Amino acid sequence: DTEVTQTPKHLVMGMTNKKSLKCEQHMGHRAMYWYKQKAKKPPELMFVYSYEKLSINESVPSRFSPECPNSSLLNLHLHALQPEDSALYLCASSPGQGATGSPLHFGNGTRLTVT
Amino acid sequence: QKEVEQDPGPLSVPEGAIVSLNCTYSNSAFQYFMWYRQYSRKGPELLMYTYSSGNKEDGRFTAQVDKSSKYISLFIRDSQPSDSATYLCAMKDDYKLSFGAGTTVTVRA
Numbered sequence: 001d002t003e004v005t006q007t008p009k010h011l012v013m014g015m016t017n018k019k020s021l022k023c024e025q026h027m028g029h030r031a032m033y034w035y036k037q038k039a040k041k042p043p044e045l046m047f048v049y050s051y052e053k054l055s056i057n058e059s060v061p062s063r064f065s066p067e068c069p070n071s072s073l074l075n076l077h078l079h080a081l082q083p084e085d086s087a088l089y090l091c092a093s094s095p096g097q098g099a100t101g102s103p104l105h106f107g108n109g110t111r112l113t114v115t
Numbered sequence: 116q117k118e119v120e121q122d123p124g125p126l127s128v129p130e131g132a133i134v135s136l137n138c139t140y141s142n143s144a145f146q147y148f149m150w151y152r153q154y155s156r157k158g159p160e161l162l163m164y165t166y167s168s169g170n171k172e173d174g175r176f177t178a179q180v181d182k183s184s185k186y187i188s189l190f191i192r193d194s195q196p197s198d199s200a201t202y203l204c205a206m207k208d209d210y211k212l213s214f215g216a217g218t219t220v221t222v223r224a
Contacts, residue, residue, distance in 0.1 A: 002158060042203055042214035043159065056211065090158050098209045102147035106158035 003027050004107035006091050012113045015081060021110045023074040023091030031097040032074040033104065034066060035090040043090055043106075049074060050097040081114045088112075118142050121204050121215025129223050134191040138204035138215045141185065145206035145213070148180050150189045153201045153217070162202075163189065194222045 004025045013019050023032065031050045035043035048056035049068040063085075065077040074091055088111050092104040121138040128134055136150075147166055151159035163178040165171045171178045179188040187206075191198055199222050204215040 002160070004158075006158075040217075042217050045211055048211065088156075102207045102212075103149050103161055103164040104205075104207075104212055105161060106151075108156075108158040111156070 002105065002107050004091055004093055004105055006089075006107035006110050008110055009108070010111050010113075012115060013078065013081065014115055015083070017081075018077070018079045020078065021076040021089055021091075021112075023076075023107060024072055025091075025093040025105075026072055027093060027105070028071075029093035029095050029105075030071060031094045032068060033092040033094075034064075034074070034076050035092060035106075037088040037090055037109070047076075048097060055097060078112075081112075083114050086112055086114045116141060118213050119204065119206055119215045121218060123216045123218055125219040125221065127221045127223060128194055130194060130196060132194050132222075134194050134198065134220055134222070135188065136190075136202050136204070136218050136220070137186065137188040138206075139186050140206055140213075142206070142208065142213070143185075144208040144210075146209075147207040148178070148187050149205040149207070149212075150176075150178055151203040151205060153203060155200075159203055191220075196222050196224045198222050 034046040037043040047066040052068045067075040088109040090109045092106045094104045149164040150162045153159045168182045175192045177190040201217045203217045
């Protein structure tokens, strides 16, 4: 088991549904990340939160909406997704965002299927 | 040209062999270098991380970084079937983590 916990493990949703992915870490890390990973590809960065503030948005469509309620929690709200959004969504955390805040610790992801 | 280049393989070796993986990069701002292992349907698991050029050893794993050549390597000694996974190199500057494509390794019993 990893120290970054993601729920749910699997999610199937229709294109008109609204759902949320949740991530939790208790390592005292101050940077948290959302990544998207398609099959046989490396993870792609979506969002970075540093000290609970959004610091990076990699031009992600607005149908993905991140939220960081506190330093331990990170949510990703999903609305009106497309079938091509089906992927493994990974949460990660690190002590800080910059190079000195390395390395990132990943959860096991939520496998999302959009029908 | 990608910032991080990694041969995707696949790589198949017999049990007990040495597995050699490598990545090259073009961004001189990368300061931290990591290797992750990812099993099917799991998240990436941090194996090794290093800041400086040189070697770092942890059990059967050795990571090498050559900043002058912009080249990093991971060696797995006495490979086991349980080492069968995808290995991702990753590099970090002040902005973000950049991954290589990942190399799929199979260790045959």
